[in-house]
Amino acid sequence: MRNKEVAEKLYELAQYLEILGEMRFKINAYIEAARKIENLPLPIEDLAKEGRLTEIKGIGEGIAKKIIQYLETGKIDKLEEAKQKIPPTLLELLEIPGIGPRGAYTLYTKLGIKSLEDLKKAVEEKKIREIEGFGPKKEENILKALMDRKKKETRRILLGIAYPLSQYVVESLKNNVQIDKIEVCGSIRRMKETIGDIDILVTSNSPEKVMDYFTSMDIVKEVVAKGDTKSTILTNEDIQIDVRVVEPISFGAAVQYFTGSKQHNVKIRELAIKKGFKVNEYGVFDVKTDKRICGEKEEEVYNILDLPFIPPEMREDRGEIELALDGKLPKIVEMKDIKGDTHVHTKYSDGENSILEIVNKCIEFGYEYVVIADHAKSLGVAGGLSIKDYKKQKREIDELNNKFAGKFRIFFGCELNILSDGSVDFSEDELNIFDICLAGIHTGFSQEKKKITERIIKAMKIKEIKIITHPTGRLLGSRDEYEVDLEEIFKEAKNYGKILEINATPERLDLNDINAMQGKEVYGLKFSIGTDAHSLYGLYDMRYGVGVARRAWLTKEDIINTLTLEEFEKFIKD
DNA sequence: GCCGTTTTCGGCCCGACTGTTTTCAGTCG
Numbered sequence: 001m002r003n004k005e006v007a008e009k010l011y012e013l014a015q016y017l018e019i020l021g022e023m024r025f026k027i028n029a030y031i032e033a034a035r036k037i038e039n040l041p042l043p044i045e046d047l048a049k050e051g052r053l054t055e056i057k058g059i060g061e062g063i064a065k066k067i068i069q070y071l072e073t074g075k076i077d078k079l080e081e082a083k084q085k086i087p088p089t090l091l092e093l094l095e096i097p098g099i100g101p102r103g104a105y106t107l108y109t110k111l112g113i114k115s116l117e118d119l120k121k122a123v124e125e126k127k128i129r130e131i132e133g134f135g136p137k138k139e140e141n142i143l144k145a146l147m148d149r150k151k152k153e154t155r156r157i158l159l160g161i162a163y164p165l166s167q168y169v170v171e172s173l174k175n176n177v178q179i180d181k182i183e184v185c186g187s188i189r190r191m192k193e194t195i196g197d198i199d200i201l202v203t204s205n206s207p208e209k210v211m212d213y214f215t216s217m218d219i220v221k222e223v224v225a226k227g228d229t230k231s232t233i234l235t236n237e238d239i240q241i242d243v244r245v246v247e248p249i250s251f252g253a254a255v256q257y258f259t260g261s262k263q264h265n266v267k268i269r270e271l272a273i274k275k276g277f278k279v280n281e282y283g284v285f286d287v288k289t290d291k292r293i294c295g296e297k298e299e300e301v302y303n304i305l306d307l308p309f310i311p312p313e314m315r316e317d318r319g320e321i322e323l324a325l326d327g328k329l330p331k332i333v334e335m336k337d338i339k340g341d342t343h344v345h346t347k348y349s350d351g352e353n354s355i356l357e358i359v360n361k362c363i364e365f366g367y368e369y370v371v372i373a374d375h376a377k378s379l380g381v382a383g384g385l386s387i388k389d390y391k392k393q394k395r396e397i398d399e400l401n402n403k404f405a406g407k408f409r410i411f412f413g414c415e416l417n418i419l420s421d422g423s424v425d426f427s428e429d430e431l432n433i434f435d436i437c438l439a440g441i442h443t444g445f446s447q448e449k450k451k452i453t454e455r456i457i458k459a460m461k462i463k464e465i466k467i468i469t470h471p472t473g474r475l476l477g478s479r480d481e482y483e484v485d486l487e488e489i490f491k492e493a494k495n496y497g498k499i500l501e502i503n504a505t506p507e508r509l510d511l512n513d514i515n516a517m518q519g520k521e522v523y524g525l526k527f528s529i530g531t532d533a534h535s536l537y538g539l540y541d542m543r544y545g546v547g548v549a550r551r552a553w554l555t556k557e558d559i560i561n562t563l564t565l566e567e568f569e570k571f572i573k574d
Numbered sequence: 575g576c577c578g579t580t581t582t583c584g585g586c587c588c589g590a591c592t593g594t595t596t597t598c599a600g601t602c603g
Contacts, residue, residue, distance in 0.1 A: 023575085060576050097602085101600090103600070132594095
């Protein structure tokens with residue numbers, strides 16, 4: 001699938017055109033097309049081959065031609081032309097807050113600045129302030145931004161870090177100041193895999209007390225801004241958190257606005273205009289009289305546009321609004337639908353807790369079952385188990401199952417390692433002792449695409465293996481996915497009736513939302529959501545896996561661990 | 575450059591903030 005690659009080219013082209021001062025709407029068209037491709041659950045190259053590119057809303061004749069040219073030759077004429085006009089290193093300047101495309105172009109034409117290096121020199125020589133439209137203040141800000149750059153490179157943080165942190169702030173605020181309503185917004189609420197900053201909205205009678213308390217919390221390293229109704233802090237880990245107090249009458253509209261995504265909101269506002277309304281963060285207004293119509297509750301914003309409430313995780317402008325207009329919004333899976341965890345490690349291998357401890361936690365969650373799936377012997381570093389070890393573990397599981405009979409069920413599983421030749425740790429005969437076998441790649445990530453793909457397919461042919469764990473092997477922020485032909489995997493998974501895992505560990509979230517969406521839409525696959533927990537704490541990661549599933553528009557029926565104990569038992573025997 | 579149960583031409587989201595301005599462009603989310 002070359003979607004990401006093609007999207008990036010179009011984004012790049014848009015950036016060049018922006019700097020060159022091309023018409024805003026033209027640029028937006030490229031960005032919009034790129035975004036569509038990025039979110040497309042089909043390989044763009046297939047659509048191109050079939051001449052169906054213009055079926056995608058936002059791609060017309062012009063962009064379709066450019067995509068085809070890129071796919072065939074690796075180049076786009078228009079992009080190459082742009083590169084002749086401005087040096088590619090000029091794009092670096094856009095990373096500086098306060099310098100946009102117009103600013104970059106001015107700096108280039110007036111001062112010949114071609115890169116961050118040049119910019120730094122010009123700032124030091126105080127040349128920036130002499131250009132029209134710039135001044136001493138701007139120069140100072142650029143200098144500051146250049147100095148801060150290393151810090152800023154910490155970039156986006158994992159949902160698994162941001163989510164608990166946001167909950168901590170919410171709980172602290174609730175417990176210490178008078179809060180009426182409170183909601184975490186932004187990409188956390190949409191359960192995006194990584195988060196830029198944390199946005200929290202509240203209504204309160206005493207905004208100043210909220211601001212005082214928030215800016216003096218123990219997590220605060222630096223108070224970036226403190227106002228009457230909005231404050232920004234940096235935590236010790238350099239995570240930015242904004243808290244804003246809004247009027248109760250605007251709370252719903254503000255939550256809608258700050259939840260995003262930006263593109264979703266643009267579509268909502270466009271729809272509003274067609275219906276004679278204006279939507280902003282303060283409410284929904286009649287465009288003629290400017291009279292407020294609603295905005296206290298978030299669902300009102302949708303309902304006034306004849307839309308049902310759209311779950312935050314779906315708000316990415318991937319077609320959810322059109323679907324909602326048609327009354328075809330799927331009922332996506334919820335946390336309460338989850339009846340068990342399909343992937344948990346214990347201290348038999350590299351986990352921290354005993355089976356009993358895990359069972360008790362699962363019961364606390366209201367689960368009906370859990371799949372214990374410790375590593376097998378070939379994964380020495382993770383304390384992989386031999387058949388003898390597994391048999392010992394089985395005895396303990398049997399005992400516990402007797403003890404919890406009628407209340408909870410432990411499935412005796414394993415997580416096999418798909419070796420470099422596609423074989424697994426044990427023979428098929430040996431695999432018979434397990435209730436369910438999982439298998440995943442844990443070594444040999446750097447093999448070429450064909451080989452890795454064949455490896456996984458070979459493992460899928462083993463009858464006892466039901467679930468392929470973390471199918472792409474990525475670790476967010478540290479390791480890219482290995483080269484794997486996912487479409488081929490999807491096809492064969494369907495063929496052999498295998499389940500692909502949505503691994504809920506925050507560093508993995510693998511499959512990701514787009515992959516899972518493609519797996520369902522195109523191949524009709526089913527998935528398991530497993531935490532891959534190595535401790536009791538890890539069991540809580542289920543919410544992130546469910547978040548991915550919701551972002552992929554999966555329903556309860558698409559996820560095997562929403563099955564009841566009875567159904568699940570039957571399912572894994574088939 | 576794209577799009578159309580109000581349009582094949584004339585539109586294309588909204589508001590705040592900043593720094594530079596004397597009415598606004600650029601940037602940001």
